[in-house]
Each structure stands twice: as C-alpha cells, then as structure tokens.
Amino acid sequence: MSTSDVNVYGSLRNRLVMTLIGGVAMLTLLSYFVIRNYAAHIAVQSQDSILRASVTSILDAAALRDGSVEIDIPYAAFSMLGTTTDDRVFYVIYQDDLVLSGYEDLSLPKDRSVTETAYRSTIYRDVAVRQVSASRTLIGADQRTIITASIAQTQDSLDDALDEISENIAIYGIGFFCLAVLLSIWVSSATIAPLKRLADSVARRGPQDLSPVAKPVPTEMVPLVSSLNHFMERLERSLKQSEEFIAEAAHRVRTPIATVRSHAEMTLQRVDKEENRQALRSMIRAIDETSRAAGQLLDHAMISFRADQHDYVSIDLVEITEDIVMRLRPVAEMKDVTIQLNTDAEVILLGDSILIQNAVRNLIDNALKYSPSDSVITIEVRKQPVTFIAVQDQGPGFQTHEMASLTDRFTRGENASGTIGSGLGLTIVRDVAKAHDGAVELSNNPSGGACVTLSF
Amino acid sequence: MRYLILLIISLFASHANSIEWEDKQLFEGAIGSQTISVISSTDTAIFAPIITSFLTINPELNINYYVASSADVYEEFQRNPQDYDVVISSAMDLQLKLVNDGFSARIEGISYPDWAQWRESLFGFTMEPASIVINKKAFETLKVPRSRQEMIRVLRTNPELFRGKIGSYDVRQSGLGYLFATQDARASETYWRLMEIMGSLETRLYCCSGSMIEDLSNNTISIAYNVLGSYAQARTDIADKIEIILPSDFPNTMMRTAMVSKHSLSIRSSASFLRFLTSSEWTKAEGDSYHLPPLQAASQNEQRSAIALEPGLMIFLDKLKRKTFIKEWENALIQ
Ligand SMILES: Nc1ncnc2c1ncn2[C@@H]1O[C@H](COP(=O)(O)OP(=O)(O)OP(=O)(O)O)[C@@H](O)[C@H]1O
Numbered sequence A: 001m002s003t004s005d006v007n008v009y010g011s012l013r014n015r016l017v018m019t020l021i022g023g024v025a026m027l028t029l030l031s032y033f034v035i036r037n038y039a040a041h042i043a044v045q046s047q048d049s050i051l052r053a054s055v056t057s058i059l060d061a062a063a064l065r066d067g068s069v070e071i072d073i074p075y076a077a078f079s080m081l082g083t084t085t086d087d088r089v090f091y092v093i094y095q096d097d098l099v100l101s102g103y104e105d106l107s108l109p110k111d112r113s114v115t116e117t118a119y120r121s122t123i124y125r126d127v128a129v130r131q132v133s134a135s136r137t138l139i140g141a142d143q144r145t146i147i148t149a150s151i152a153q154t155q156d157s158l159d160d161a162l163d164e165i166s167e168n169i170a171i172y173g174i175g176f177f178c179l180a181v182l183l184s185i186w187v188s189s190a191t192i193a194p195l196k197r198l199a200d201s202v203a204r205r206g207p208q209d210l211s212p213v214a215k216p217v218p219t220e221m222v223p224l225v226s227s228l229n230h231f232m233e234r235l236e237r238s239l240k241q242s243e244e245f246i247a248e249a250a251h252r253v254r255t256p257i258a259t260v261r262s263h264a265e266m267t268l269q270r271v272d273k274e275e276n277r278q279a280l281r282s283m284i285r286a287i288d289e290t291s292r293a294a295g296q297l298l299d300h301a302m303i304s305f306r307a308d309q310h311d312y313v314s315i316d317l318v319e320i321t322e323d324i325v326m327r328l329r330p331v332a333e334m335k336d337v338t339i340q341l342n343t344d345a346e347v348i349l350l351g352d353s354i355l356i357q358n359a360v361r362n363l364i365d366n367a368l369k370y371s372p373s374d375s376v377i378t379i380e381v382r383k384q385p386v387t388f389i390a391v392q393d394q395g396p397g398f399q400t401h402e403m404a405s406l407t408d409r410f411t412r413g414e415n416a417s418g419t420i421g422s423g424l425g426l427t428i429v430r431d432v433a434k435a436h437d438g439a440v441e442l443s444n445n446p447s448g449g450a451c452v453t454l455s456f
Numbered sequence B: 001m002r003y004l005i006l007l008i009i010s011l012f013a014s015h016a017n018s019i020e021w022e023d024k025q026l027f028e029g030a031i032g033s034q035t036i037s038v039i040s041s042t043d044t045a046i047f048a049p050i051i052t053s054f055l056t057i058n059p060e061l062n063i064n065y066y067v068a069s070s071a072d073v074y075e076e077f078q079r080n081p082q083d084y085d086v087v088i089s090s091a092m093d094l095q096l097k098l099v100n101d102g103f104s105a106r107i108e109g110i111s112y113p114d115w116a117q118w119r120e121s122l123f124g125f126t127m128e129p130a131s132i133v134i135n136k137k138a139f140e141t142l143k144v145p146r147s148r149q150e151m152i153r154v155l156r157t158n159p160e161l162f163r164g165k166i167g168s169y170d171v172r173q174s175g176l177g178y179l180f181a182t183q184d185a186r187a188s189e190t191y192w193r194l195m196e197i198m199g200s201l202e203t204r205l206y207c208c209s210g211s212m213i214e215d216l217s218n219n220t221i222s223i224a225y226n227v228l229g230s231y232a233q234a235r236t237d238i239a240d241k242i243e244i245i246l247p248s249d250f251p252n253t254m255m256r257t258a259m260v261s262k263h264s265l266s267i268r269s270s271a272s273f274l275r276f277l278t279s280s281e282w283t284k285a286e287g288d289s290y291h292l293p294p295l296q297a298a299s300q301n302e303q304r305s306a307i308a309l310e311p312g313l314m315i316f317l318d319k320l321k322r323k324t325f326i327k328e329w330e331n332a333l334i335q
C-alpha cells in the first residue's frame, strides 16, 4: 500500500507549529501593549513629578506682605519645564477664587481638594495637556487666604518618547517572535521525531517480519505501538493458519478423491450393462472435474498466499522448464505430441520457484490439452530482449473475442467444452506474473496455434 | 442701552488699539508680485540691508516693513495676527510667549542649536550683547571700567563727576531693558548694588537705546549701562567719541528673534525669509552699511552668554513677578 492510498487530514507537526506560533504571536502582542502602557504610565508620572515640583516652587514663593499677596516666582519654576521638544507651558495662579496672574482661561479641576495635589489630562487651547494643581493656605495677621497654582504642559516630548519606546518594543517583539517561531519549529520536529522513527522502522521491515516493535517509545505512543504489536501478532497468526489450511486441505482433499476415482474405475471394469457403464463414466468425469477444480483452487490459494510473502531467490527458468517438460513427457507421448525446447543456456531471474513452476506447468498443460495429437509444442526460454518463456502449439488457437477475458477466474473458452478444466490455469499464470512484476500475453501464431508468453 | 454701552466701549477700544508706527516702509523686489508683511522692533535703517539682499535673491517678493517698540509689536501682533506674516523682535520673552500661546507656524528643516530656537518656530538670528558704553572724554583721567564691579568702584569714588550723568533703560517702558535687567538680577547680586549706587547718583532713564546713545555723544551723559552695543556700533558717525565695553564678569547677549505667523497666507515665502535670516547669507549684504552681528558668526564664548530661548523667560512676564521686580527696581533706582 503506498502513501497515496492513505486518507490524509492535516499535519500533526504543522498543527503543533501553528498552535505554538499563534500562542507566541498573542503573547507578543499582549506584552507589547502591556509594556507600552506601562511605559506611558511611567512617562506621565515623570512629567507629573516635574510639574508638581514647579507648582510647589511657585507656592513656596508666595507670601503675605501688608495684607497683599506677593509671589516672587523663581526662574527655575519654568526653566525646569524645558523639554527636548520645547513643550508649551500654561499656568494660572488663584487667590481664593480670583485669578492673580497667568492664563485666566486655564480652569482648575472641579472636584479638587485643597489639601491635595490634583493631576489630570485635559484639553486646553485645542491641545492635549497634562495639568497639575495644588494649593497653599497663607495666614496673615487677621487674614487667611488660599493660593492655588496650576501648571499645564503639552505632551509632545512624552509622545516622542512613547513613539520611540513603542518602536523599540516592537523591534524586540518581532525579534522575540522570530526566535519563538524557530524554536517552535524545532520543538515540533523534536516532538514528532519518535513517530517518524517508528514509521521508518516499520516501513524498513521485511515482508515476513511481523515481530513486535521492541525499541522504547514515549508514553503517548504506547497505545498506538501496543495496538500495532497486537495487530501484527493477530496477522501473523492468521497467516500461519491460512498456510496450514492450504497445505492440509490439499492433502485431505486429493487423497479421498483419488480413492473414489479408483473405486469408480474398478467398478466400471466389472459392470457390463451399457447404461450402467455410461453412468459410471459420467461419474468418473465428474470426479475428474472435481479433482481438477479442487487442485487448481488450492494452487491458486497457495499462489495468492505466497505472492504476498515476496520470498524471492535466484532461480534458473531453463532448469524449471526442463524439469516440468520431463514430468509431462508421458502425457505428451500418450498424445503423440512432441515438445521442442529452444532455450538459452541459463536464464536467471529473481523469483519464487514454486510460483514459477506452477505458471509454467499450467502453460504447458494448456498447450497439451488444446492441441491435436501428432503435433509439436515449441517452448522458448530466453533472457533477451526480456526474460521470457513462450509456449506455442499447433492447435486451434484462441478465439479472438475471448482473449481479453480468458485470464479471469473460472473463465473457459468455447473450444474447451470437451476437456476437463476449471478455468483457473491462466488466472494462476497472470497472478504469478503480477507477483514478479511481469506480464502474460495471449496471441495466435500466423501459421495457426496458440502462443502464450510469460515475460518478467 | 446695553448695546450702546458695548458699542461705545468697542469704539473706544478700537481707538485705544490703533498703533502708532515708528516707521512703515515698502521694499519692492524687481518683479515683486507677492507681499510679505513684517512687523519688527528693529529700526528700518538697520534692517534695510538685510531686506534688500533678500529681495535680490527673491525678486518676486515685496516686503512691507512695519516698525514699533517691542511691546507694541507684541500687543499689535496679538491683536491682529492675521495682518502680519513675520514677527521680528528684540524682546525674546515676549516672542517666546507668542509662540507658547500658539501664534506661530512650525518651520521644519532648519538645523539650529537648541538654545537659539524654540519649538522650531522661534529662531534667534543675531547676537547682540548688552554693553556699557562710555563717553571717552569723560574718562580721560579715569580708569575705564571693564566690569560691573569696576563700574561700581568708579562711580563710588567719583560721585560728583557722575551725578546725573549716568543713563540706563527705564525697565518699566523698555521691553529690552526689562529683559536685560531681569537677566542681570538672575545672574548676580552685583546688579542690585549697581542699581543702588546708580539710584543715588540720579541716573537718567531712557525708553530706547537711540536716545541714550544720542545723549552720550553730546555729553549729556558720560556712561550708559546695558545699552545694545550693536546700536552704538551702528552710529559710525560718533565712533571716535564713545567706547563700547562688554562687561567681563557676566555678559548678557540678546538674540533678535523671528517667527512666522500661523495665520500667514503666504507661509512658504515667509518661511523662506525666515530661512534667509537664520542662514549666514544675509551677512554678505553689500556696501559698507552697518549690519547686525549675525548669530552664525558668533564665537563659542558669545554663544555661551546668550540668553537661551526656554520657558523660564516667561517668568518675568508674569504680572506678580513683574510687580515684585519693578518694585524692587524702583526702590533701588528711584530714591
Ligand atoms: N493452448 C491453448 N489453445 C487454445 N485454447 C486455449 C489454450 N490455452 C487456453 N486456452 C483457452 O483458454 C481457456 C482458459 O484456460 P485455462 O487454463 O485458464 O483454463 P482451463 O484450461 O480450461 O482449465 P484449467 O484450470 O484446468 O487449466 C481454456 O478453457 C481454453 O478455451
């Protein structure tokens, strides 16, 4: 069975890789936003602390002198607000609810407590600003007044810093992501490796090797491997049973049939009445048919079984052919048929000799069966152009319209009606050819007679 | 009734707001078709060579040049920002506040040191130190003071020689005078000791550099403190009568600054004028006419003494701060 016959659904490795990469991508994105947020938070905090220092220095400079408020704002209050992008600065100073100085339209946060510093992000003059406000109570001789200072600053440099930080995080994130992708590919391969090793070791086995997998495997694969072992064990057992069955059946069927036939023949010699003799002859013929059918069926079963085993060795086709011809010679002589062998000295091929013997025997058997007496059967065994054996006779040949179907099981030709046979001979030849990656070709000689070529 | 009052108030206001120009002049390019309006605190005579050389390079432009005091420039531009394309002033603090308050256009691509520009909108283009200018004749027998300390010593040892013969800015009137005074006060206590002694010697107060230098040349005063040396130098006619001294203890150098109005309808031409000012090109102005000391040509030392363009400048514009400072100044100087 090749891999193309397997119903494939996705890839475990790809799924693993995709899952890991997806996870990493999500983690990267998440950490990008978390770090960015955190950086923004810290940046705003540092701006806040500078603004607060500035507000504090203004408030510290406030004093009540002769009942009026004087504020000698220190130069540093504003110069400390210098940023790389020259952010704009707005401020306002209140005495109680009256604007003392600064940008009158810069409002204070409403829900502000006098004792606490208030921070907020707001829009002033159409730009986003960060505003820090704080108050201080001044106590004079007979007076109590609250001074509030509020400073707002644009956030250009903060945005710049954030952009830079974001860019850096993004670069690190992408780097991290790429590394993680490589890592996940590596991890996936490493995880899948035992599976691949198992597959390889099973694929590398010989056809008869049905021994259990002995190499250690990871726990996750134990169910698979133990079922595999189990399955192979069952297969081995059932194969052995089939083999035994075939061997036993051949033995157990052939002998009783032969016994029955000899009894029938003996009876025939003792019976005189013509109609009884007729009946016995039909009986003997039926027994022959049965015997033939049983023999061919068992041979065919044996061939199917052995074909799966691929138990091939070097064999000499010439030697096999000569051997069979020798065995069939008595039959041929009875029919006055001459068998002519034209062979190379030696035709070696890699195969199962029992299978090849069977095929060759069926070919010669057919030639003997379907050719008239006093004719010649010519057998060619050659290794050029390909290794082949061709059996020719001088009989009637094949009917053209039957040729395509004669190799099918139990299919006999019209010319076979008088002869005993089961229609399995050519099927056996075909299956043997197939088991050896060879081919059978039926044809008729121009001068009459059939020709069957089995090539490898 | 309410409307009537409003009407009267607005009429009165518009009258009050109308500005008196010190000068107003149209410079025409050879093929001038587009006109840039420049509002400036620099006298036309001093600025004319710069404009002329700009128009030689850009003959398709005309320049309408308006001159007013730096305080007026600030007020007028704030009132009618759409009427002017370029604002030039010696009051760095007021200029910085205009930018801070969002009146300026960002002009990108000018590479400039940090202290000489703000928000890529305000650019210093001259370097003009505050100097002590003396009438040489008055100091024929005296040692010429090289620093504030030495000036204090000279005044203290010769009070009768200098009574009524010292000149300085009236910081209540002059934006530049106020800027120099506040920077002096920020730098050292010496300033207040000097003011005290100047106050005791009945110092004359001036609104502008011009008249102070004029009085210096006709012997009305013998020494002027915190005058723009560049203005004194511009008066080539009296060059042999006066001497310009850069105080060695801590010099203060003002930058004349320029910005383009955000509301300008010809931002591109205005920006090219600004680029011209910030380049060193205008220093090649022809003829022997005097020109302002360009920032590009300033030495490292001069650059270090420059008043930096930074938000701290706005502190002294604060009402309360100004009140406190002026009070202290008056206490010292007007006795
Ligand atoms: N040499 C031949 N000459 C003519 N016809 C033949 C020849 N060989 C086979 N055939 C035809 O092909 C048919 C199929 O042959 P096949 O060997 O498969 O069956 P069979 O000979 O009839 O039976 P068996 O299984 O006993 O051999 C035969 O019935 C016969 O009609």
Ligand SMILES: [Mg+2]
Binding pocket: A362, A365, A366, A421, A425, A426
């Ligand atoms: Mg046959």
